[in-house]
Amino acid sequence: MDGKARAKAVKSPPGNPGFPFLIIACGCIIAALTFGPRSAMGFFQLPMLADRDFDRNAFGLALALQNICWGVGQPLFGAIADRYGTWRVLALSGILYAAGLVLMATANTAGILYLSAGMLVGFAVAAGSFGIVLAAFARNVDESQRSLVFGIGTAAGSAGMFVFAPLSQQFIELFGWSDALLWMAALMLLVPLLAIPLTGTSSTGRAVAAVSNQSLAEALREAFAHRSYLLLTAGFFVCGFQLAFITVHFPAYLADIGIDAKYAVIGLALIGLFNVGGSLASGIIGQKMSKPLFLTLIYVARSVAVAAFVLLPPSPATVIAFSIVIGILWLSTVPPTNGLVAVMFGTKYLGMLGGIVFLSHQIGSFMGVWLGAYLRQTMGSYDPVWWIGVILGLIAALLHWPISEQPVERGIVAAAE
Structure with a gap:
């Protein structure tokens, strides 16, 4: 296929607007719905432990399992969405999510908690995650708009955190923790309906991968041989x-x-609120600034914020200040990280390759949740985990510094990329 033919092949489908508002709007609502409840799980820990024969280790392990299932599931669901269509995977997400929350509401053994809050919700979030939604966005906008829509989609998930933090707490106060989960399960059934406009696959949309006939196995070999991707x-x-x-x-x-419980609600709500602005700003900055340098600065800033929070005397003021700062930095890593994968390899296998990067994120999530519960249970304090996070943030900054923001070298380069 010559250059003109390839350029013709990657043109927008007839009738696809310059900015697909319906796709973006539905994808953003889905991101908010799927990210919201799992970000509010911490509010269920204490009332659930008081009402069931669980301890912190069991609850922590369930949510650690949720994070690892989210991570393991994302490249799998990303590959399925790339091949068979985004809307099918998103519809499955809503069904799994509702089932997991219903089962969690009735869990009376640690095993059922692991299955519901851990596996079902984890795989549901994977099927409806940022990676699935953002890959759909990337295929339906020009490259010049890609970082911006990544920021918009990430901000929508942040809005879900902002909404569900006080909403879940209000549900718990009004209905009890068990019925609160049932109400959230009902909301998840909106996801299959909202998924209908997101019908694309890896062979549709504006941007097809640089090698249109590249196989999945070839894409994996290429990615794992790429130093910057690793x-x-x-x-x-x-x-x-x-x-x-x-x-x-x-x-x-x-x-x-010794901080009043209401400040936990306020803190997480502030994280979600300022995360919206931080994610939008990240999408805009990532369009204009070196993405590796931007990520380096984000991780350094996180380490400084956590260190200051732990060292300063605890008070409502420090909780609010920390929540605002960490909220700005919360998901600001997502647009430049997904943007780098798209720059390196194009969008044909973006769902899968972005999902593999996110698997690493979720292995980290598993360790953060589990280690937090384990060290609190055995040492009586969360402080060691805070300081581990500070050190890891500085290591992450060093890892991102040498990343090259360039497309992978190939024999054939498509006009669209």
């Missing part, structure tokens, strides 16, 4: 460790240091 994957482990620990253990940590 550094990006290793660095994203740290993002997962830091964020999952805070998401799950922040309310319990504040209770340990």
Whole structure:
């Protein structure tokens, strides 16, 4: 196929607008719905432990399992979405999510908790994750808009965190923790309906991979031989460790240091609110600034923020200040990280290759959640995990510094890329 033919092959489908508002809008609502409930799981820890024969280790292990299932599932569901269509995978996400939350609401043994809050919710979040939604966005906009829509989609997930933090707490107060989970399960059934406009596959949309007939196995070999991709994957482990620990253990940590429980709600809501602005800003900055340098600065800033929070005397003011700062930095890594994968390899296998990077993130999440519960149970304090997060943040900064923001070298380069 010559250059003109390839350029013709990657043109937009007839009728596809310059900016596909319906696809973006539905994808953003899905991101908010799928990210919201799992980010509010920390609020269920203490009431659930008081009502069931579980301890912190069991709850922590269930949510650690959730994070690892999310990570393992994402490249799998990403590959399925690349091949068979985004909407099918997103519809499955809504069904699995609702089933997992219903089962969690009735769990009376640790095994059922692991199955529901761990495996079902974990795989549901994987099927409806940022990687699935952002890959669909990338295929339906020009390359010049890609970082921006990544920021918009990530901000939508952040909005879900902002909404579900107070909403879940309100549901718990009004209905009890068990019925609160049932209400959230009902909301998840909206996802299959919202998924209908997101019908594309890897062979449709504006941007097809640079080698249109590249096989999945060839794409994997290419990625795992690429030094910058491996550094990006290793660095994203740290993002997962830091964020999952805070998401799950922040309310319990504040209770340990004598901060009123209402500030846990306020703190997580502020993280979600400022995460919206941080994610949007990240999408814009990533379009104009070196993405590896930007990621380096984000990880350094996180380490500084955590160190200051742990060292300063605990008070409502420090909780609010920390929540604002960490909220700005919360998911600001997602647009440049996904953007780098798209720059390196194009968009044909973006769902799968982005999912593999995210698997590293979720291995980090597993370690952050599990280690937080284990060290709190055995040492009586969360402080060691905070400091591990500080050190890992500095290591992540060093890993991102040498990443090259260039397309992988190939024999044939498509006009669209």
